[in-house]
């Protein structure tokens with residue numbers, strides 16, 4: 277496990293509690309020592325005791341030696357520089373798993389694409405994990421589900437088999453694009469939710485943004501090649517709900533500070549952990565414009581970040597270029613891009629809760 281922040285450490289615990297021997301790489305030797313000797317990571321997971329079969333080192337080569345599967349949980353914008361150091365130590369059959377939820381600034385590449393480029397390995401050896409996975413809740417062993425996705429079903433299954441235990445259940449799919457973009461895009465909607473929360477708006481505003489946000493996420497991801505149903509599964513709707521509802525979410529928290537009137541630089545200064553949404557806004561909008569997808573919520577988040585929109589004026593779900601009443605692009609307008617998707621998403625999520633459906637996509 278490369279990265280000993282809140283998610284890397286929690287995912288290391290998931291794997292260790294599932295029976296694997298886990299070696300973590302921490303860039304700070306003192307944190308590696310604390311994890312190995314005291315079985316704690318007090319910086320990121322206060323109060324959590326880590327399993328004995330999880331140890332840490334600050335030596336990257338030692339961490340990677342003999343690893344069957346390598347998991348990466350560092351901030352997205354630092355991935356490429358880390359891959360250069362990892363590359364010489366990766367063995368030909370090693371599976372590499374991204375736990376990250378961002379896109380690279382400048383290239384707009386998803387994390388699995390950056391890994392394929394940076395390590396020079398075939399996408400069939402790469403998997404991604406995503407879902408409603410707030411680290412601290414899982415570290416406290418609260419029951420949770422996630423999706424493991426790879427172009428190779430065999431690879432996804434190999435990872436899912438190890439990344440499960442009595443409190444963590446993994447589903448598999450082969451829609452890497454939908455799974456990764458679900459995690460990236462829900463962060464942006466969570467920032468919007470935080471902003472309106474900080475301003476003091478209530479549940480109607482938030483529910484409107486979440487619902488329209490899912491349309492925006494689905495339109496964007498489908499235009500990039502994702503399957504619509506992935507966005508209605510754990511990696512889309514599931515994560516959207518968790519992140520928009522929880523004060524544990526760093527994206528939500530960053531948004532709330534913006535809504536309370538802090539400037540973007542002041543928010544970045546206050547955030548002690550990674551809030552990926554802040555870095556993903558610009559590359560996602562560039563991609564959206566290049567494929568002609570409208571993202572009014574993400575556009576307004578960017579305007580708030582840039583200081584060109586007063587947070588209290590944020591009302592992206594009310595934005596329209598036309599004076600004519602528009603059809604709601606959900607179940608009512610099957611012709612429009614993404615039409616019908618949201619209604620089917622909600623129904624599928626409801627069926628999942630009610631009947632415990634077990635589709636391969638984790639829907």
Ligand SMILES: NC(=O)C1=CN([C@@H]2O[C@H](COP(=O)(O)OP(=O)(O)OC[C@H]3O[C@@H](n4cnc5c(N)ncnc54)[C@H](OP(=O)(O)O)[C@@H]3O)[C@@H](O)[C@H]2O)C=CC1
Pocket residue numbers: 279280281282283284285303304320349350351352354358375376377378409410411412548549550552
């Ligand atoms: N936390 C969560 O609930 C979840 C997070 N994720 C995703 O996981 C990824 C990692 O997030 P998370 O663990 O939460 O982040 P944290 O901020 O908690 O931890 C970041 C980790 O990366 C290390 N790090 C920071 N900068 C660099 C760098 N330039 N090179 C190498 N290592 C670096 C930090 O080391 P140091 O301590 O020394 O600064 C720390 O170990 C993100 O993409 C996030 O979206 C996904 C699901 C859930």
Ligand SMILES: O=C(CO)COP(=O)(O)O
Pocket residue numbers: 377407408409410411463466515518519524525526527528550551552
């Ligand atoms: O991805 C997450 C939950 O699934 C964590 O969200 P934050 O990065 O906003 O804390």
